[in-house]
Amino acid sequence: MLEKWLRPEEVVRGKHGKELLCNQYRCGSLLGSGGFGSVFSGQRLSDGLQVAIKQIPTDRVQQWTKLPGEVSPVPMEIALLQQLAEVGGHGGVVHMLDWFLLEGRGFLLVLERPPLCQDLFDFITERGALPERLALRFFRQVVEALRFLHAHGVVHRDIKDENIVVDTRTLEVKVVDFGSGARLKETAYSEFAGTRVYSPPEWIECQSYKAVPLSVWSLGVLLFDMVCGDIPFEHDQEIIKATPTFTRRVSKECQSLICWCLSYRPEERPTLEEILSHPWMEGGKEEEEEGSLLEDHSSLPNQSL
Template sequence: MLDKRAVELQPEEDVKGKNVKEPFCSQYRCGSLLGSGGFGSVFSGQRLSDGLQVAIKQISSERVQQWARLPGEVDPVPMEIVLLQRLSEVGGHGGVVRMLDWFQVEGRGFLLVLERPSQSQDLFDFITERGALPERLALRFFRQIVEALRFVHAHGVVHRDIKDENIVVDTRTLDVKIVDFGSGAPLKETPYSKFEGTRVYSPPEWVLSQSYEAVSLTVWSLGVLLFDMVCGDIPFERDQEIVKATPIFTRRVSKECQSLIRWCLSYRAEERPSLEDILSHSWMEGVEEEEEEEEEGGHLQEEHCSLPSESL
């Protein structure tokens, strides 16, 4: 999990970003550390022009695994910037975190300015506090996540680290966003031989042969995520359990939901559903009752909400 120490980020004045004339410090104010992970640290922040609350992700150049070039930029930048820029240029999606700006800091790396819902909590903490989610709520979250991933894939990006810590819940609206594209890559049809995601969300083919394809990896991780939501914990902890690909349900879960999870967690990658198959599954066609939805939403508004604690 992430280190939630309260420390300050004080960027230097010598900064540069695409089409940005004013330095970072004259446009944004940095606050306390929200969390840190393998690809950087995330701080609270505020845009000075209008007071907008943002998240500021700092990435040290030494920790960047993949570099790429943006049009109009001479020097390469972290792949994460290129991927988020690509998604932003096509209009973005409500279920995907939006990058508002980025800067390069002399001697310190890169700063990504990201949107941040005011009342939000990552799905890991959400489940930790509340336990296994009712299927209606899990369905509400899962549908949004799958739809957002369809958008991401349609625009040539694969996330490669779908997990509860990388899903942020707006606790007022129950809308969710996918965050942290630090493990992402351009989408391709041929297999990948590098994986920088989370081991317990990785599929059998990666564990056994260090190779996987984008969609089948994504769908496997969605199966793990859905199990996590309805059972309160992930199905596999060790490699031996992953390659068995046999989830054991620890709570009462409907047959339809179990069916979808098992389909996503098929041992053979080619037997897993597509994202479109998932959306047309019988469990996904369930309709939330308005009264229960409003009751759930009202209950959540009264609870204390923490900011997202994972690297965005």
């Protein structure tokens, strides 16, 4: 339980001052944990809103930065999420509602959480490879979310199925977990804290990459994962070879988009805009608009996190 991590005598300082977390939120059970901390269920006391509370111990913070008006540095994740919130946020990106500092121990992030949701890794594990029209619906939303991030100076750097949350009622998805995120820049990055099997050849070989080609490579891995039921590469040599082997029947148009995203040379990969105008992406618009994807909605897993 999260309460065990909180000591009554500690000062818990939120973004609006010294307002105690326990006066605003009720903490629940563990939802999951990873390299950057643990996530718990929660509820906002003022209106009963379901939330997720992410615990980040100080020693797990990868990057620090300063916020306007704050004396002490905060995790880059907080700064990026606050930056996105200040421009109104995006439906495909998780929204940070609040954050708290536990002096000397770490940080707590309060995040929105759909009442019936499941991460895409579990969604695929339960259902197997997704029909292309469903994969397209999810994929378009992720690409649009990344366009929003890049337009507002943020690069996620860890796009993968575990960091995509599906609302199983509406089939809407959100990009979550900005623990590997950074401020967007035109020049190359020389540090990477994302997931290696989603990383591009240039990182494996040269420990250097640029934001857009990295994001597009990860999108290629993600789309392959959705339509084939598993990721295309497990080992460094497979990543460097950059030649996915399709293990299921996948349309030629979908294969061509995946292979374009997984081009060995970064400069040969598409932009996010080029992905959205690809024939495979264009081909699914009419079906989505007609709502045909929701026909078997009742068969979707109804797992409440």
